[in-house]
Amino acid sequence: MAEKLPVLFLMGPTASGKTDLALNLFDHMDVEIISVDSALIYREMDIGTAKPDRETLEKYPHALVDILDATEVYSASDFAEDARQLIDQAHAQGKLPVLVGGSILYFKALAEGLAKLPEANAEIRAEIEAQAEQEGWPAVHARLAQLDPASGERLGPNDQQRIQRALEVFLMTGRSIDSHWQEQKALELPWNLIPVALMPEDRAQLHQRIELRFKLMLEQGFEAEVVRLRQRGDLNLNLPSMRCVGYRQMWQYLEGELDWQEMHHKGVVATRQLAKRQMTWLRSWQGAEVIDPFGENLFKKTLALIPRI
Missing domain, CATH: 1.10.20.140 (Histone, subunit A)
Structure with a gap:
């Protein structure tokens, strides 16, 4: 029986350095970066999603970034279907698929399938x-x-x-x-899955990075970005895109529901809560290799987990 080809999952909370690690791997290996992020899928949402800039994306192409308009909906099953095709294409080209992001439900849908839940009532x-x-x-x-x-x-x-x-x-x-x-039956995956969970041991350091990132977004023009989105006239807070962390709070500020300080505070708190939920999911991921992203030798520790293709 042919040996299964590897697939690397780089999972972690927001602001934990996942993207930088993926770019480092790209510089040293023949990899295909596949984004696992329910916010990066949207076009025109760049600053508030901490999307890599255009120059970075040109040098380090990311699949599943900028694939939808902000009015559209993208489910976990949509992601799983797209990701499977991209993984197969990467393997056919002799590349290591590196799936990187914080949308843990997307990762689970790909690795475990989706449970059969009752239809909407x-x-x-x-x-x-x-x-x-x-x-x-x-x-x-x-x-x-x-x-x-x-x-x-x-x-x-x-x-x-x-x-x-x-x-x-x-x-x-x-x-x-x-x-x-x-209750769902485990999938028999056709790959050798290598799940890596980037779990910061120092929660205070993660919180500091989150606060600095939100401050930087504001300095880079996040308000103007959301102003442009609101002016389109076809978006509202009920859409998944506008429910992304930060966008809801900025939208409420622009509506006059929050003042600037409240928006800033609520945006940071919401991001911290997101990181906490992501880590709760990751703690339950059986078999994941847990690495502190703020510790020493992050790249070497990750590289040591990857078999040669």
Whole structure:
């Protein structure tokens, strides 16, 4: 039986240095960088997503970056289908596929498949949306956390789409969405998967990097970027693109719902909460090689995990 070809997963929380590591690997190996990021898929959303600049993308091409308009929706199953094709193409060219990003659900969809969940229930969804309209999504999140603590911890209080789906599944089945995922049969992957979890041991250092990154985004013109998006007239806060961390807070500032300091504070806090959720997911990833991205010899430690193609 032919030996399985390797696929490297570089997973980690936001601002943990994943992209820099991928670029370093590109400089030393024949790799294909495949982005695993539910925000980088959108065109015209560059500053607030910390997207590599044009010069970097020309030197280090990233697949699955700038593939959609901000009005479009891209599911985990869409990603899995696209990523499989890109992995096969990379292997055919003798390259190592390096999948890098922080959208852990995308990684899981590719590695494990997606659970068979009950179809949407219009009546239950209407009831959830009515509660959200009256009390706000944080109240719906609190309800979910009481019924399904694992989902409550994993999801942020304004992650409307996922809160609604997790609560809907629980109300329909009496079981957490996690329990449905755990029942799915493991996929027999055609590759030798090498999952690397970049997990900072120093949480304070990660928080500092997050705050500095948000400050830099503001200095680079993040406000003007969101102004341009709002002026298009076809976007709103119910779209997945505009629910990305930072964009929601800046949109609310431009609507007059927040002042500048509130926007800045809420943007940083939301990013920290995202990083916490990402690390919660990663801690449950069985078999992942855990490396501190802020420790010594990050590149050498990662390189040592990769077999020769």
